Each structure stands twice: as structure tokens, then as C-alpha cells.
Amino acid sequence: MERIVPHDLRRTASTHMRSIGVSREDVKFVLAHRETDVLGKVYDLYEGLDEKRRALKLWAGYVDNLLSPKPPNVAQFPRAAAE
DSSP: OOOOOHHHHHHHHHHHHHHTTOOHHHHHHHHTOOOOSHIIIIIOOOOOHHHHHHHHHHHHHHHHHHHSOOOTTSOOOOOOOOO
């Protein structure tokens, strides 16, 4: 087995975020990739916090489901609100 480096984790997250419907632009925000042209370097300084939050929530749900799969024949009910 080859040695795993941090870049491998970024590549895996990027690939799987795209597979669950996260747009390429939003993946770029999560990975902190910047455009190299004048627009990206100088004029467009938007950080995309809402997009990052949405993408990372989807990613967290995906990873959570991988780590604790639910049997397909069991209904999931919402938890009652704390009183």
C-alpha cells in the first residue's frame, strides 16, 4: 500500500463531494483554491462562507452515513425536541 499524504485526503473529499452534488465552484471554496487571473486575485474577494458551510454539511452527512450505515428496513424518526 502506498503512503497516504494530506493531499490524498483533499482529493478524496473533492471527488466525493462532487459525486453527492456539490458544485465544482463550491468545492474550490472548500479547498481554498483561488483563480489566478486578475479577477480572482484582485477583484473577487468573496469567501463563499455559505457555500462552504452547505458543502461541508453534505460532506459530513455522507461520511457519517459511511461510518454508521442504517439498515434499509428500519424507519428513522426525528428526535423529539428537548423540553
